[in-house]
Amino acid sequence: MAEGAITNQIRTLRFLAGEMSQAELGQKIGVTRQTIAAIEAGKYSPTLEAAFRIAEVFGKPLGEVFQWVKS
Amino acid sequence: MPYREKSNLLALAAMLVAYVPYFIVAAMAPIQTVVAPNLLLLTLFAAVSVVRLVILGVGYLWFRVTTPEDVREPADERDRAITRRSTTVAYYVLMAGTLVAAAIMPVWFAGWTIVNAALFAIVLAEIVRCLVAAVSYRRGWNG
Numbered sequence: 256m257a258e259g260a261i262t263n264q265i266r267t268l269r270f271l272a273g274e275m276s277q278a279e280l281g282q283k284i285g286v287t288r289q290t291i292a293a294i295e296a297g298k299y300s301p302t303l304e305a306a307f308r309i310a311e312v313f314g315k316p317l318g319e320v321f322q323w324v325k326s
Numbered sequence: 327m328p329y330r331e332k333s334n335l336l337a338l339a340a341m342l343v344a345y346v347p348y349f350i351v352a353a354m355a356p357i358q359t360v361v362a363p364n365l366l367l368l369t370l371f372a373a374v375s376v377v378r379l380v381i382l383g384v385g386y387l388w389f390r391v392t393t394p395e396d397v398r399e400p401a402d403e404r405d406r407a408i409t410r411r412s413t414t415v416a417y418y419v420l421m422a423g424t425l426v427a428a429a430i431m432p433v434w435f436a437g438w439t440i441v442n443a444a445l446f447a448i449v450l451a452e453i454v455r456c457l458v459a460a461v462s463y464r465r466g467w468n469g
Contacts, residue, residue, distance in 0.1 A: 286402040289328040298466025299404050 257323040265295050268313045268320065284308035329389060329396035330405050331463040338456035344378035345449045348408040352442045356466035364438045408462040423447020427429070 268273045277291040293299035294309075301309070310322055311321045348370055355367065390397050402410070427443040435443075 273426075287328060287399055289331075289402040290402050291458050293466060294405060296466070299407075322467065323428060 258321055260297065261300050261321055262297065262324050263294065265291070265309065265320065268283060268315065272313060280309070280312060283312050292319045328463065329393065329399060329403075330408075331387060331400060333386070333462070334388075334456055334459045335464070338384065338453065338460065340381040340385070341449060341453050341456065342379045343381060344374040348374045349449070350443070352438075357450060367438055405429075408459050410460035411462060412455045415458045416451040419454045420447055420451035422452060423451070 262313075265280070268282060269277070277295070278288040281288045281291045285308070286301075286305060290299065290301075294301050306317060306321055310317045313320065351370055352367060355364075376395065424447055427440055427447055431440050431443055
């Protein structure tokens with residue numbers, strides 16, 4: 256199995272979206288602020304559905320929000 | 327700290343404070359070879375169960391007063407994933423403990439020794455569940 260990790264650009268995208276707060280983003284996709292913080296910190300990989308919802312909020316394709324980095 | 331992480335730590339603290347003294351006393355009690363009521367352990371078990379309920383009650387009341395908005399927040403996918411993981415690990419602990427108490431211990435022991443072993447399996451499984459959840463919240467979980 257290929258080893259790797261999921262990284263994301265959520266922090267940057269929140270900044271570009273007018274410094275959207277974690278709580279605001281969480282509310283839009285139906286998770287808590289702490290879960291958004293955990294996703295940003297790479298401590299939690301969201302479900303595919305939540306990942307698509309996050310991408311939709313920023314109007315970006317999934318691949319621009321989440322990346323698979325091989326180790 | 328998220329409400330569910332706090333309530334999980336509270337549950338862990340309540341289990342440890344209540345049941346560690348009980349099992350220390352139970353371990354030091356003479357081994358019972360006949361089936362008969364053990365009033366000392368029965369009373370102690372009732373007392374520690376009340377202590378646990380009081381700790382939980384006071385803790386949840388404190389959360390409700392200090393962070394009422396967090397308490398109302400429903401569990402999200404991360405909370406549910408952590409619950410699934412911790413419950414699965416605890417299930418194996420409970421199964422192993424139950425097998426020991428119900429299938430192996432009756433060969434050598436009887437009465438309250440077996441009852442206490444079964445109770446210990448339940449308490450240990452619950453402690454493991456809380457610990458796995460605590461680690462998952464603190465250190466993260468990608469699974």
